[in-house]
Amino acid sequence: MLKMTHLSKVYRTEVVETYALRDFNIDVKEGEFVAVTGPSGSGKTTFLTIAGLLETFTGGEYHLDGIEVSQLNDNARSKIRNEKIGFIFQAFNLIPDLNVFDNVEVPLRYRGMKAPERKERIMGALDRVGLASRAKHYPAELSGGQQQRVAIARALAGSPRLLLADEPTGNLDTQMARGVLELLEEIHREGATIVMVTHDPELAARAQRNVHIIDGQVVDLAEDPRFHTAYTAAAGQIRS
Amino acid sequence: MMQIKPILSALRRHKAGTVLIALQIALTLAIVCNALYIIHERLAHIAEPTGVDEPNLFAMANLWGEQYTKQQAAAKIEQDLITLRQLPSVADATPTNGYPLRGGGWDNFITMKPDQVDKTTDAAVYAGDEHFLRTFGLKLIAGRDFNADEVRDMGLREAVTPPVTIVSKTLADRLYPKGDALGKSFYSMSSTPITIIGIVDTLHRQDVSTWSAPYKGQSLIWPLRLAQPMGVFYVVRAKPGQLADAMREAPKALYAENRMRMFPAKDGLVDYRQIRQEAFERDRGMAILMGVICVVLLAITAAGIIGLTSFWVGQRRRQIGVRRALGATHRDILHYFLTENLLISVGGVAIGTVLAFALNLWLKQNFALESLPLIYVLSGMVILILLGQGAVFAPALRASRVPPIEATRPA
């Protein structure tokens, strides 16, 4: 589903070059639920934005659903984002000017879907996240957990094959975080591929597979327990 | 187009800016379409034909340095005309009380019966001899010219009503709409019936001000020769291509004949280029002023739209990024802002149309403007909508270039 080989991403500013990812290799199979962990600044978000075609990369190869994406133009990338990928951001990223219904509708409109089908999907998605009754509310009128559920509904409504979540529970308390995770697990059971970045080892443990990124590279913790210690220490710092 | 509903609901969350721009568009439309109509009216006024041979004509205002009796004045004027007509560059000359576009001039009430209280209409009155038609180059379309023996001298403060007249076609048709004016008569502030012996195609009034607009082109010529020491104009028609020569020779010849005279600085010696220039100075000024107002208003409105949209684009960078992340293409974002502007503009021009007609009503009541034709409002709408789309394009293009990664930047 998602395969990166020797991928690199360099951020260049006038003074420095930062290798956010270097010789980055990962292979996520269709239907997998992968949790990505790693210390702050290690490149998790960078990986996810490249995976989600929000950004280009500097070197290497990236095959998404069998397509090598570096050759695609902006329109083709928009279309793939729209049809195959669902995003869940840490900061929810709902559009404040639109109510819940209209927010969930955004990707469906870009898909050119007809109104009755849009409505059915929106209400279906809102139903699943338990917010059908809040369709006319504006994001500012909802709690953080509710907003994140709307964001999930927005990602769900288009039935994406790949769901990318960057610390979806980072701004939520434990209980709400658990609710969000249960939703993701449910979506996963229905066949979606999920890649979730998290700082929370407890959440990570519930995924099928854990991928650890350190200094822009995927590291196999099982093979190198030293990193595990380093990682948990870092994660602990962040949470405190 | 498919985004209209969510755009409208988003606009509802930005009422102040939306209403402000819509009202600005409305006011601009109201003023611009009325201004355009005023410009049109003024230009049409300026372009009105006089019916005279403008390229070859000039006029001289003659002031004598001595007091003359009626007989003396008649003799002096006759002598001047003989002198003028003898000049090699001159085709003909006529003494008159005025000429088209001079401004002011004689103006008489016209009635169809001698005892009629309310006037039927109003006509500009020219006093002219048997050279009048030929000198001005007027086109006689019915009847005949004056005979020399029909022309009477008219002294200062004398009231003479000649029994015959030549009228402009406009006046003839006004008095006798069936087109049978020739040989018919009317009255003009006396009990003497005046018979129409000739009709000329076009003869513009002397007056150019707006009050006379309803009487446009209604003129009559009486066979009168002013025998007065002042208020007489010599209108001279030069031979084709010899206007400059004639204008140089004529004053010289008249001075040579009698030094006790002067040609005043204003109107002393003017050709039709100057006559037009002076006659329509205010109209041209008004047209230019209205044009400047239009340009300034349109510029301010465009600037307002650019400013507000730029502000909105800056404010919405993150949500534009989110839209891009969710699958919007560059084009979708561009369309979003163009459509948003279109919706505001449509609201603005709708209000503006009402305002335009209200403003026109007020102008009609206060400044004798005609009813605003719909085409001006329609053109104004098109101009403003295009202006809006043009103004919004640059900021919209900037919006469309916001990268999808913007969605992940911390708020």
Ligand SMILES: Nc1ncnc2c1ncn2[C@@H]1O[C@H](COP(=O)(O)OP(=O)(O)OP(=O)(O)O)[C@@H](O)[C@H]1O
């Ligand atoms: N736009 C950018 N320009 C320059 N450097 C960047 C940019 N974005 C990320 N980086 C750098 O790339 C590296 C990886 O950043 P990234 O955001 O992927 O880390 P992360 O693992 O998501 O961290 P966190 O856990 O804090 O979210 C960091 O060193 C960061 O400073």
Ligand SMILES: [Mg+2]
């Ligand atoms: Mg991150």
